[in-house]
Amino acid sequence: MRILVGIKYGLKVENLVIDPRTRKVLEEDTPKQMEDLGKRALEEALRIKERVGGSITVVCIGPPEAKKILTEAYAMGADEAYLVPQENYDSFVVSKTLAGFYKSKGPYDLIILGGISTDGFTGLVGSRLAGELNLPLLPLAKKVEIKDQEVIVESDLGDGIYKLKSKLPAIITVTLEINEPRIPKLPQILKAKKKPIHEISPADLGLADISPKISIVDTKAYEVKRKNIIWDASDPSKIPEAIENLINKLREEGVL
Amino acid sequence: MSILIHAFSERTFPEIVSGALELRKIIGGEVYAVVIGHNVEELAKKVAKLGVSRVYLVDQPEFGIFNPEAYSKVIFSIADEVNAKVLIVESDIRGKILSGILSGKLGCGAINDVIGFETRNGKMIYKRVIYAGRAIAEEEVSGDSIVLAIRPGAFKAAEEEGEAEIVKREIQVGELATIVEEFKPKEIAGEMRLEDAEVVVGAGRGIRKKEDLEMIKELARVLGGAWGLSRPLAADYGWAPIWIGISGISIKPKLYIAIGISGQPQHTSGIRDSKIIVAINKDPDAPIFQFADYGIIGDAYQVVPELIKKLKELKG
Numbered sequence: 001m002r003i004l005v006g007i008k009y010g011l012k013v014e015n016l017v018i019d020p021r022t023r024k025v026l027e028e029d030t031p032k033q034m035e036d037l038g039k040r041a042l043e044e045a046l047r048i049k050e051r052v053g054g055s056i057t058v059v060c061i062g063p064p065e066a067k068k069i070l071t072e073a074y075a076m077g078a079d080e081a082y083l084v085p086q087e088n089y090d091s092f093v094v095s096k097t098l099a100g101f102y103k104s105k106g107p108y109d110l111i112i113l114g115g116i117s118t119d120g121f122t123g124l125v126g127s128r129l130a131g132e133l134n135l136p137l138l139p140l141a142k143k144v145e146i147k148d149q150e151v152i153v154e155s156d157l158g159d160g161i162y163k164l165k166s167k168l169p170a171i172i173t174v175t176l177e178i179n180e181p182r183i184p185k186l187p188q189i190l191k192a193k194k195k196p197i198h199e200i201s202p203a204d205l206g207l208a209d210i211s212p213k214i215s216i217v218d219t220k221a222y223e224v225k226r227k228n229i230i231w232d233a234s235d236p237s238k239i240p241e242a243i244e245n246l247i248n249k250l251r252e253e254g255v256l
Numbered sequence: 257m258s259i260l261i262h263a264f265s266e267r268t269f270p271e272i273v274s275g276a277l278e279l280r281k282i283i284g285g286e287v288y289a290v291v292i293g294h295n296v297e298e299l300a301k302k303v304a305k306l307g308v309s310r311v312y313l314v315d316q317p318e319f320g321i322f323n324p325e326a327y328s329k330v331i332f333s334i335a336d337e338v339n340a341k342v343l344i345v346e347s348d349i350r351g352k353i354l355s356g357i358l359s360g361k362l363g364c365g366a367i368n369d370v371i372g373f374e375t376r377n378g379k380m381i382y383k384r385v386i387y388a389g390r391a392i393a394e395e396e397v398s399g400d401s402i403v404l405a406i407r408p409g410a411f412k413a414a415e416e417e418g419e420a421e422i423v424k425r426e427i428q429v430g431e432l433a434t435i436v437e438e439f440k441p442k443e444i445a446g447e448m449r450l451e452d453a454e455v456v457v458g459a460g461r462g463i464r465k466k467e468d469l470e471m472i473k474e475l476a477r478v479l480g481g482a483w484g485l486s487r488p489l490a491a492d493y494g495w496a497p498i499w500i501g502i503s504g505i506s507i508k509p510k511l512y513i514a515i516g517i518s519g520q521p522q523h524t525s526g527i528r529d530s531k532i533i534v535a536i537n538k539d540p541d542a543p544i545f546q547f548a549d550y551g552i553i554g555d556a557y558q559v560v561p562e563l564i565k566k567l568k569e570l571k572g
Contacts (some may be wrong), residue, residue, distance in 0.1 A: 013387050013521050014543075116503075118388045118521070122368050124356045125522060127324070129361020134400065136433035137324060139353045142491070156491065157322065158349035159264070163438035170434075177491045185360030197341075214395050221269065221391040222528060226549050233554035234538065242552045243368050243563050246534065247570070249550050255455070255511040255532050256479075 001054030001146070003045045004108040006098055007073060009066035011119035018221040025219045034069035037114025039076075041174050042071045043181040044144055045112050046077045055079040057105065061086045061097050067197050071238055074185035074192035082198045084205070089213035091124035099126070100205030110134040110151065115140045115173040118239060126173035136166035148217030257285040260340035261308070262292065264322075264366045266299055268346045270413035273306040274371070275406040276344050277414060283342070284528055288312065290334045294320030307417035310338075313424050317321065320352055321439045328357040329339050329429045337425075347405035354467050355405040357379055364401035371410040377402050389502035389525020432488070442497035450500065454510045455481025458500050458527070461488050462516015462537060462556050472515060478567045481509070486517050501526035515557045519544030538558065 009032055017029040020155045048135040054091060055082040060066045070081035082105075084097050116123035130137035138144075141153035152165045153172060186194070202210055229249065231242035250256040261276050263269040269289070276287050288307040291300040293315065299311040312334050320325060331354065337345055343358055345351040352368045359366030369385040370390070380394055384394040385407070450456055457476040459544060469483075476483035484507070490499035498504050501523040508529035514538045517523060524547045527533060535548035537557050547550045552559055 010385070011508075013390060016387055016390055018391075018453065018487065025387065083351055090365075091356075092365060094361075114368070119386075121386050121388055122366075123352050124359065124366055124368060127353050127356020128366070129358035131357040137357065138352070138434065139324065140349065156349075157353070157572070159438055160441040161320065162322075164434055165437045166434045176487070176490075213398050214367065215398075216386075216393050216395050218394040219386060220394075221387075222389075222508070222525075224528075224547055226533060226547055228546065228548065228551075230540075230545055230548070230551040230553060232444065233552050234540070236555070236558050238568075239552075239554055239559055239562050243566050245561070246405045246550055246552060246563075247566060248535070250532065253532050253549075 001048065001052050001110065002108045003048065003054060003056045004102060004106070004111045005038075005045045005056060005058045005073075005078070006094075006111070006113045007058055007060050007069060007088060007126070008035040008114070008117050008120075009060060009069050010117050013118045016221065017240045023220045023223060029226075032065070034072055035114060035117045035119065037116060037118070037174060037176065039181045040178050041104050041112040041114050041178070042073055042076055042078065043179045044172075044174055045110070046182070047109070047179065048144065048146055054109075057082065057108070059084065059093050059098070059101055061089055063087055070197045071192050071195070072184070074195045075188045076182060077188075080198070081195070082200055084200055084202060086202060088212060090214040091120070091122045091128055092213040093210055094125050095128035095132055096207055096210055097130050097202060097205060100202075100207050101200070102133060104205055109168045110173045111135070111169070113171070113173050115175045126171055130171045133171075136170040136179040138164045138166060138170055141174045142175055144172060144174075144178070149170075169193045175184055212254035220254075257282050257342065258340040259285060259287045259342040259344060260331070260335050261289045261344045262286065262327075262337055262351075263346040264350065265300060265346070268348070268408045269299070269303050269413050270306055271408050272344060272346050272406050273303070273308060274411040274414035277307055278411065279342065279344075279373065282373075282380065286310075286338070288334070288338050288340065290314060290331060292319050292330050296330065302325070304416070304420040304422050305416045307537050308420050310420050311422045313422050314427055315424070316426065321436050323432060323434065323436050324353045324357060325432050325434045326429045328354050328361070330427050331358060332361060333427055334425065341401045343403045345403070345405050346405040350407050355403045355410050360402040363399040364404070366403040366405075367397065368394060368405040370404050370406045370431040377484045385502065385525070388521040389528070390395070390521050395517065414551070419504065430558050442543050450482050450484045450505050453482035453507070454509050455511045456507055456530075457481060457483045457515065458486060458512045458554070459483070459489060459515050459516055460486035460517030460523075467495070468557070471564065474515070475560055475564050476563055478571070479511070481511070486523055487520075495508055514544050515560060517544050518542045
């Protein structure tokens with residue numbers, strides 16, 4: 001089983017840095033990491049490999065600094081890691097690049113990606129790739145099963161739980177519930193640092209002139225204007241007083 | 257420049273149509289709708305009264321259950337027939353899958369979670385939710401075609417206006433690469449819909465057992481409201497079919513009480529429009545307190561029963 005996993009060098013949304021005056025999101029100042037769902041995609045690939053054997057290629061489209069998450073992917077157990085250097089990308093560029101990578105380095109039996117990145121939050125890459133490569137799409141899987149040359153996933157698509165089946169090759173996108181990614185141990189981390197991160201340019205994938213379809217002209221964080229009146233009732237004897245305060249306030253607000 | 261719309265339900269169609277009609281004011285052209293499913297003629301009749309130019313009805317047994325591949329083929333085929341350059345779908349989970357497949361096939365730009373648009377210096381600016389709902393992005397799109405997924409609730413439902421013709425189309429999608437082997441629809445709870453409730457009580461991982469939800473339900477009853485769960489309780493533990501949060505149901509009650517909920521971005525983004533937010537959590541550092549008007553640091557298992565008791569006393 002040859003598996004291709006796409007990971008993203010994404011913003012840590014819990015630590016989003018926001019300019020207090022303009023409400024602009026300061027991407028450069030926000031810490032970055034291997035985006036969570038992509039990490040779960042890699043974890044799922046590792047589990048599939050443990051069950052049925054095979055090899056895992058991890059690819060990241062991003063800036064040179066993204067090499068550190070590819071090293072992390074090695075530490076988790078990836079067999080091969082590629083960086084496609086790209087500073088300016090949207091879901092169009094990323095899916096085109098993945099399609100180019102699949103065609104040039106493939107074929108792969110499975111492509112596994114995160115269903116939606118917490119930062120970019122478009123949720124478009126996996127389904128765009130399916131449209132582009134004309135491959136079966138098994139979206140937002142919370143359970144994956146491989147049987148012979150078939151893959152079956154279980155997905156919550158809002159109106160119900162779907163069991164979707166297709167032949168390989170196929171594209172799976174995963175959701176939060178699928179697994180808990182492993183945390184590599186020190187020897188694996190040290191070994192990973194010695195492994196090569198291959199670079200392949202967009203031009204090598206036949207995408208020399210590719211540019212995004214979408215350009216973000218501005219981002220503004222929502223303002224959180226809450227009163228933040230908190231009563232400490234860690235000591236249970238304080239509970240009645242806290243509740244009385246709360247009820248009084250809710251009455252003043254006219255919501256009780 | 258024609259617009260083609262697809263949505264799934266009677267509830268969301270009017271809102272999505274309304275967004276499309278707004279867009280037409282700027283870009284002109286016709287607005288067509290496609291209704292896909294099995295036994296969906298009634299829905300098509302309703303959509304025909306929303307001010308669109310024409311409704312395409314694709315009503316076949318094989319479309320009774322959503323299949324992303326089949327639905328995208330149908331939309332693609334109708335889009336081709338009417339020469340639509342703008343495809344609009346509903347930004348729920350299924351709609352966002354469709355927008356990806358369609359834009360991938362067309363090689364055009366796509367924006368999900370659209371909540372508005374305007375023209376600025378002669379350019380279209382689309383607004384969408386980004387960073388798990390913590391911010392709004394303003395975006396420009398290059399190219400002639402575009403696929404937009406509009407968030408339900410972003411536009412006020414379209415009013416009835418005229419009656420468009422309904423054109424039936426039979427579409428053969430051929431052999432599908434992806435098959436729906438099994439589909440378990442979510443049961444609609446007999447209780448109040450979270451979206452409509454004026455008071456909502458939400459429970460998170462601080463609630464350790466499913467039986468303990470009884471106190472959450474009891475509190476909701478005493479307050480005359482609805483109850484819901486955070487994503488881990490609904491999706492991981494399977495205690496309810498749907499969760500409160502931007503990836504589930506976004507709510508805007510007058511009063512939201514978050515119990516044992518830590519306050520992950522996807523949850524807080526889904527409750528942002530609540531008038532008053534109350535948090536009860538034993539962890540003083542839980543992020544939910546930053547998003548709350550009032551909070552009690554304390555053990556939910558002690559605070560909630562006491563709160564119920566007090567509220568009952570007040571009601572006599």
